[in-house]
Amino acid sequence: MVDSTNRRRFLAASGITVVGLSGCLGSDDEPEEEDEQTQADSSDDEPNENNPNQRTIQWGGQGSENATQECAEDEVGFWKWVLTPGGPEAIEEATLFVTIQPTDPNAEPVTLEVEGFTPGGPRGVFQFNVFLEGGGTVQSAFVEFTGGGANPLLTISEGECREDDDPVDVTVITDPETDVNDSTATLNAELFPFEEEFDAVDVFFEYRVAGSTEWIRVPGDPDSLSDEGGEFSAEIPVEPNTDYEFRAVAVAPDGTEFTGEIRTFTKEDEPDMTKPTVVTGPATDVNESTATLNGELTDLGSFGVADIEVFFEYRPVGTEEWLATEPETLEELGPFSAAIDVEQGVEYEYRAVAVANDTRATGEIQTFRKEVPDKELPEVVTKPATEVNKKTATLNGQLLTRGDFDEVHVFFQYRIVGAAEWLMTPAQTLTEPGPFSVEISGLLTGVEYEFRAIATANDVVVAGPIQRFTKEPDEKERRKKEKLEKKKHAYERKKREYKKYKKKYEKDQIDKTTLEKKKRAYEDAKHKYEKYRRKYTKYERKKIAYKHEKGEYEKYEKKYEKNRIDKKTYEKKKGAYNDKKRAYKETEKKLEC
CATH class of the missing domain: 1.20.120 (Four Helix Bundle (Hemerythrin (Met), subunit A))
Incomplete structure (x- = not known):
C-alpha cells in the first residue's frame, strides 16, 4: 500500500497537481451522466477574457461508460482522457480540471488539475492521466487550452482499477520472434504499464547463439517507453541452421535492470530458392509537395506473381528509419509506382522492394531533391469534411495566400484509405485568398476516405495536409x-x-x-x-x-x-x-x- 507521501511524490512526477480537499490525491477522472442543460453547455468553446488565445470547453459526457471506477481500498482508480484538436491546427498546451466523487459515499468530491501531454508527437491528441486512491465517479470536467481546430472534443477513452502496491515492479515480457527470413529475424516484447516515481524506462534486446555465454546487445540507441507501457521490436541478422536465444531488457533511470524470459528459435537452412528481381527507377513528377517513385518487377524468381508484394522504402538522406509505401500485388511482370509527400530543399533516397513469403529483394538506392523555388508559393490548407451523409460529403479547403501569382487553380484529391490512385474534383480558379468546397458522391458505407486540397499556378503544385472521414458501417x-x-x-x-x-x-x-x-x-x-x-x-x-x-x-x-x-x-x-x-x-x- 502506498502511503500518502509516496503517492503525492508519484503524482507530482506524473505532472498532476492536487487541488480541493486537503489530503486528497490527484488523478484523471471519468465523467458521469449530465442533465440536458449540462449537455448543451458541453459544446461551448469560450475564450478567456484575460488571455484571448486561451479556450475552454466542458466535458459533454463522451466516454461516460468509463466515468465510474469503484475500486477497493488497496486499488487506485485510473482514467485516461484525450483532447482531440478538431482540425489541422495543433493544440499547444492544455490543462484538465475534473471533479470526482470518491467511492466512499461519505467523502467530499475532489477537484483535480492535470497537465496534458502528447504521446503521439507535437501535432497529435493531448492525453491526461488521472489517478485517485479507491476510485470514484466523475461528476464534471472542463479543459483550458490554446490552439486546436474548430471542433475540439474531450473524451474519457479508458478507465480501470489498478493495484496500489509499493514498490511497483517493472514487468517486461519477451514475446515470440517473427519474420524469420533468409537473413534477418524480428524480436518482439511488451512492457506492462507501471507506477513508479520515474515515468519512463529504456528498452532493448539482447541475443546470442545458443550455447555461448556472452549476450549481444542489439545495436542502436534503446527505445524509451513511458509508464503506459507498450510493445517494441528490433531486427537482428541471422545465419541458416543456427539456434538463437534472446530476451527483452528494461532499464530504469537509476540503472536497475528488469529482464524478460529467455526465448529460443532456429534459423533453418534455406532451400535453394531464387529471389525475385526488382529495379529502382528515377523519381518523376517532383513538385512542391509530392513526388512519384518508380520501379519495375523484372523477374519472379522461384515464386508466382500473386505471391509477391512490391512497394518502396524511402527516407530523408542522413536519417536511419525507412518509411514504406502501401504494398501492392501486380498482375504480371512490369512497372509500378507510388506517390509520396516531400519537403522543399530536402534530399531523399529510396529503393524498390519485393517480398515473397519470407524472401525479400531490394533494388539499388536512388536519390532526388526538390529544390526551393525562387518564387513565393501559394499556401493551401485542407479543412475537415462536412455534411457527410449516406452517399455524399463536402470537402473543404482554404487558399491562405496566392504567393507571387495572380490566380491560383484549386481542387481536391480523394480516395479510399489504402487505395493507390487519387481521384480529382473539378478545378476552381481563385484570384484572392479564401475558402473553397466541393461535394463528392458515390461514397461507400463502412469505408474510411482521405482527401487533401491542391493549389496549382503555372507549373507549381502545392498540397495541403491530408484529412480523413468515415462513412458509418452497416x-x-x-x-x-x-x-x-x-x-x-x-x-x-x-x-x-x-x-x-x-x-x-x-x-x-x-x-x-x-x-x-x-x-x-x-x-x-x-x-x-x-x-x-x-x-x-x-x-x-x-x-x-x-x-x-x-x-x-x-x-x-x-x-x-x-x-x-x-x-x-x-x-x-x-x-x-x-x-x-x-x-x-x-x-x-x-x-x-
Missing part, C-alpha cells in the same frame, strides 16, 4: 469490429491477471503451477486476438481494394457502353474487378469461420 460490418474488440478486451484482461499473479508468485503467495496456468491463458488469449486481428486487417484491405476496383470498373463499363473504349480494355478491367471481388469474399468467409 450492421454486418459493426459485428465484425465488435468481435475484434471482444477478443482484444479478453486478451487485455488475461494480461492484467497474469501480471497480478506474477507479483503474487514473486511474494511466494502462489505456486509456480498456478502462475504457469495464468501465463498460458494470457498467451492463448493474445494468440487468438492477434490471429483474428491479422485476418480482420487482411479483410479490410481486400474490401477496400474490391470497392475501389468496383468503382473503376463501373466507370469503364459506362465508357464501353458509349464506345469510348474497346472490348479488350473493358474485359481486362472487368477481370481485375472480378479478381478483387473473389479475393474479398474469400477473406470475408475466413473471417467468419
Whole structure:
C-alpha cells in the first residue's frame, strides 16, 4: 500500500497537481451522466477574457461508460482522457480540471488539475492521466487550452482499477520472434504499464547463439517507453541452421535492470530458392509537395506473381528509419509506382522492394531533391469534411495566400484509405485568398476516405495536409469490429491477471503451477486476438481494394457502353474487378469461420 507521501511524490512526477480537499490525491477522472442543460453547455468553446488565445470547453459526457471506477481500498482508480484538436491546427498546451466523487459515499468530491501531454508527437491528441486512491465517479470536467481546430472534443477513452502496491515492479515480457527470413529475424516484447516515481524506462534486446555465454546487445540507441507501457521490436541478422536465444531488457533511470524470459528459435537452412528481381527507377513528377517513385518487377524468381508484394522504402538522406509505401500485388511482370509527400530543399533516397513469403529483394538506392523555388508559393490548407451523409460529403479547403501569382487553380484529391490512385474534383480558379468546397458522391458505407486540397499556378503544385472521414458501417460490418474488440478486451484482461499473479508468485503467495496456468491463458488469449486481428486487417484491405476496383470498373463499363473504349480494355478491367471481388469474399468467409 502506498502511503500518502509516496503517492503525492508519484503524482507530482506524473505532472498532476492536487487541488480541493486537503489530503486528497490527484488523478484523471471519468465523467458521469449530465442533465440536458449540462449537455448543451458541453459544446461551448469560450475564450478567456484575460488571455484571448486561451479556450475552454466542458466535458459533454463522451466516454461516460468509463466515468465510474469503484475500486477497493488497496486499488487506485485510473482514467485516461484525450483532447482531440478538431482540425489541422495543433493544440499547444492544455490543462484538465475534473471533479470526482470518491467511492466512499461519505467523502467530499475532489477537484483535480492535470497537465496534458502528447504521446503521439507535437501535432497529435493531448492525453491526461488521472489517478485517485479507491476510485470514484466523475461528476464534471472542463479543459483550458490554446490552439486546436474548430471542433475540439474531450473524451474519457479508458478507465480501470489498478493495484496500489509499493514498490511497483517493472514487468517486461519477451514475446515470440517473427519474420524469420533468409537473413534477418524480428524480436518482439511488451512492457506492462507501471507506477513508479520515474515515468519512463529504456528498452532493448539482447541475443546470442545458443550455447555461448556472452549476450549481444542489439545495436542502436534503446527505445524509451513511458509508464503506459507498450510493445517494441528490433531486427537482428541471422545465419541458416543456427539456434538463437534472446530476451527483452528494461532499464530504469537509476540503472536497475528488469529482464524478460529467455526465448529460443532456429534459423533453418534455406532451400535453394531464387529471389525475385526488382529495379529502382528515377523519381518523376517532383513538385512542391509530392513526388512519384518508380520501379519495375523484372523477374519472379522461384515464386508466382500473386505471391509477391512490391512497394518502396524511402527516407530523408542522413536519417536511419525507412518509411514504406502501401504494398501492392501486380498482375504480371512490369512497372509500378507510388506517390509520396516531400519537403522543399530536402534530399531523399529510396529503393524498390519485393517480398515473397519470407524472401525479400531490394533494388539499388536512388536519390532526388526538390529544390526551393525562387518564387513565393501559394499556401493551401485542407479543412475537415462536412455534411457527410449516406452517399455524399463536402470537402473543404482554404487558399491562405496566392504567393507571387495572380490566380491560383484549386481542387481536391480523394480516395479510399489504402487505395493507390487519387481521384480529382473539378478545378476552381481563385484570384484572392479564401475558402473553397466541393461535394463528392458515390461514397461507400463502412469505408474510411482521405482527401487533401491542391493549389496549382503555372507549373507549381502545392498540397495541403491530408484529412480523413468515415462513412458509418452497416450492421454486418459493426459485428465484425465488435468481435475484434471482444477478443482484444479478453486478451487485455488475461494480461492484467497474469501480471497480478506474477507479483503474487514473486511474494511466494502462489505456486509456480498456478502462475504457469495464468501465463498460458494470457498467451492463448493474445494468440487468438492477434490471429483474428491479422485476418480482420487482411479483410479490410481486400474490401477496400474490391470497392475501389468496383468503382473503376463501373466507370469503364459506362465508357464501353458509349464506345469510348474497346472490348479488350473493358474485359481486362472487368477481370481485375472480378479478381478483387473473389479475393474479398474469400477473406470475408475466413473471417467468419
